[in-house]
Amino acid sequence: xxxxxxxxxxxxxxxxxxxxxxxxxxxxxxxxxKERKFIDNSAAASQxxxxxxxxxxxxxxxxEVVLTPLCGENAAEVLNAAGIKIYKTRDASAMDNxxxxxxxxxxxxxxxxPGFHGNGSK
Amino acid sequence: MEAxxxxxxxLSGKGGTGKTLVSVNLAAAAKESIYIDCDVxxxxxxxxxxxxxxxEEEITIKIPSVDEQLCMGCRICAYxxxxxxxxxxxxxxxxxxxxxxxxGGCVLLCPVEALSDKDKxxxxxxxxxxxxxTVNTGILNFGVESGVPxxxxxxxxxxxxGKKLTFIDCPPGSACIVMESIKEADYCILVAEPTLFGVxxxxxxxxxxxxxxxPHGVVLNKCLDGENxxxxxxxxxxxxxxxxxxxxxxxxTLNSNAxxxxxxxxxxxxxxxxxxxxxxxxxxxxxxVTNP
Ligand code: SF4
Ligand code: SF4
Numbered sequence: 049x050x051x052x053x054x055x056x057x058x059x060x061x062x063x064x065x066x067x068x069x070x071x072x073x074x075x076x077x078x079x080x081x082k083e084r085k086f087i088d089n090s091a092a093a094s095q096x097x098x099x100x101x102x103x104x105x106x107x108x109x110x111x112e113v114v115l116t117p118l119c120g121e122n123a124a125e126v127l128n129a130a131g132i133k134i135y136k137t138r139d140a141s142a143m144d145n146x147x148x149x150x151x152x153x154x155x156x157x158x159x160x161x162p163g164f165h166g167n168g169s170k
Numbered sequence: 171m172e173a174x175x176x177x178x179x180x181l182s183g184k185g186g187t188g189k190t191l192v193s194v195n196l197a198a199a200a201k202e203s204i205y206i207d208c209d210v211x212x213x214x215x216x217x218x219x220x221x222x223x224x225x226e227e228e229i230t231i232k233i234p235s236v237d238e239q240l241c242m243g244c245r246i247c248a249y250x251x252x253x254x255x256x257x258x259x260x261x262x263x264x265x266x267x268x269x270x271x272x273x274g275g276c277v278l279l280c281p282v283e284a285l286s287d288k289d290k291x292x293x294x295x296x297x298x299x300x301x302x303x304t305v306n307t308g309i310l311n312f313g314v315e316s317g318v319p320x321x322x323x324x325x326x327x328x329x330x331x332g333k334k335l336t337f338i339d340c341p342p343g344s345a346c347i348v349m350e351s352i353k354e355a356d357y358c359i360l361v362a363e364p365t366l367f368g369v370x371x372x373x374x375x376x377x378x379x380x381x382x383x384x385p386h387g388v389v390l391n392k393c394l395d396g397e398n399x400x401x402x403x404x405x406x407x408x409x410x411x412x413x414x415x416x417x418x419x420x421x422x423t424l425n426s427n428a429x430x431x432x433x434x435x436x437x438x439x440x441x442x443x444x445x446x447x448x449x450x451x452x453x454x455x456x457x458x459v460t461n462p
Pocket of ligand 1: 240244279280281
């Protein structure tokens, strides 16, 4: 199973990034092969809909689980449509969170925040 | 410019500062006028005027819709959309209406014509009259992201040119919907409260009118004796103070009962008529400076 997690830096000591849509990288961890891969989040610089585009790339990478502190409603809709489960991270490093998830210690993310559509009308 | 076809926008940094009070009463004090409520999320000018013979028109925008039978999943549309309103998940194209900016690009690009425009109702405009005032109201449906198309419709329908003064009751704040509302205004009235927070809000709209290079002046609302931080701000920045509306229970009560003050009491008639005069003079002066 592949796990995706938004991270601040492309190394294994990295912390979890607070933004899903605008995170600079995703760490993709494969629980079977133990392979770790960092992918650039091309959505980070987009004008709007960053969460949708970021979620699209997670879907395309065939992850089954996302670990994140926060997730907007549009991103959640894309992830849900692909059957990807979203779990809430703890205040710890990315790898600690992955281990906590494997041990079944993380719970599903319940709070989905309304989108910030970035056109400044609110 | 003739005094009688000016467009005057009334702004404030947040709701509840007296923006509607000022625009409604100015419109009522004018001989013949058009009142446009651009505060589409919470339009309340019509509650004061109670317009008659109201005609309504729905406002729609064009959102793409996909024919799943035709779509072959090439994703050309999704790569193109710079607002990321399209995602392709689980062999289906998902369209995020509230992120779409209606550019129409994806519909043009789809190689198999699986996409077409469909109308989505986002709100409506109403037009009615009461005495000397034509009352226009924009209403945005709940949950719709941007009211800009409604503002455009309101302002296009009421192009200057007639013999009437136009008053635009702007949405609070300084976001792009406010910019749309003041784009073609000849003058901007900034309404401010005499508190430190009021100064913060005033500064927001002041920055905006400066950015758009609109002639402007301030009306200080709810004035009490003693220190007035908003007044101090105006003096420091050299902003024209048009008028001071005193804090007054009678005015407050009239206003909260949705009564138009100038119609109820001579002293408010005098107050707003004199404000109206100052504003028209300001616009004319500005006109002679820029187009001598
Ligand atoms: S461009 Fe047309 S065919 Fe291709 S994914 Fe979009 S809707 Fe489907
Ligand atoms: S109309 Fe434009 S903004 Fe809307 S989905 Fe299509 S490409 Fe994106």
